[in-house]
Amino acid sequence: QPLLVESGGGLVQAGESLNISCVVSGITFRTYDMAWYRQAPGTQRELAAQITRDGTTNYADSVKGRFTISRDNAKNTVFLQMNDLKPEDTAVYYCNAKYTILAKNHWGQGTQVTVSS
Numbered sequence: 273q274p275l276l277v278e279s280g281g282g283l284v285q286a287g288e289s290l291n292i293s294c295v296v297s298g299i300t301f302r303t304y305d306m307a308w309y310r311q312a313p314g315t316q317r318e319l320a321a322q323i324t325r326d327g328t329t330n331y332a333d334s335v336k337g338r339f340t341i342s343r344d345n346a347k348n349t350v351f352l353q354m355n356d357l358k359p360e361d362t363a364v365y366y367c368n369a370k371y372t373i374l375a376k377n378h379w380g381q382g383t384q385v386t387v388s389s
Contacts, residue, residue: 274298274378281383294367301348310363
């Protein structure tokens with residue numbers, strides 16, 4: 273049974289940094305594309321950053337230059353380093369594992385990130 277567990281969220285002030293992580297079990301992690309999505313109250317869930325199984329990264333325009341996604345296949349973990357945080361980054365951040373060809377798509381429970389102004 274796939275399990276994705278996020279951690280590292282919290283309350284920070286604008287301009288500060290935060291590193292959130294997601295430990296994955298129950299799947300062959302290195303074969304999955306991994307991503308961080310986020311959802312603010314009253315909005316739809318949106319892609320923040322993605323890293324494919326071969327290490328290619330993709331970012332939402334709103335986080336480009338401030339966020340960095342990375343993965344450690346030996347530890348089945350994906351990270352999101354968030355720098356220069358803004359109040360509009362406040363959201364629940366969800367870890368996602370996707371294997372498109374097999375129609376596999378798994379989600380974590382989310383971690384809250386709150387940025388005060």
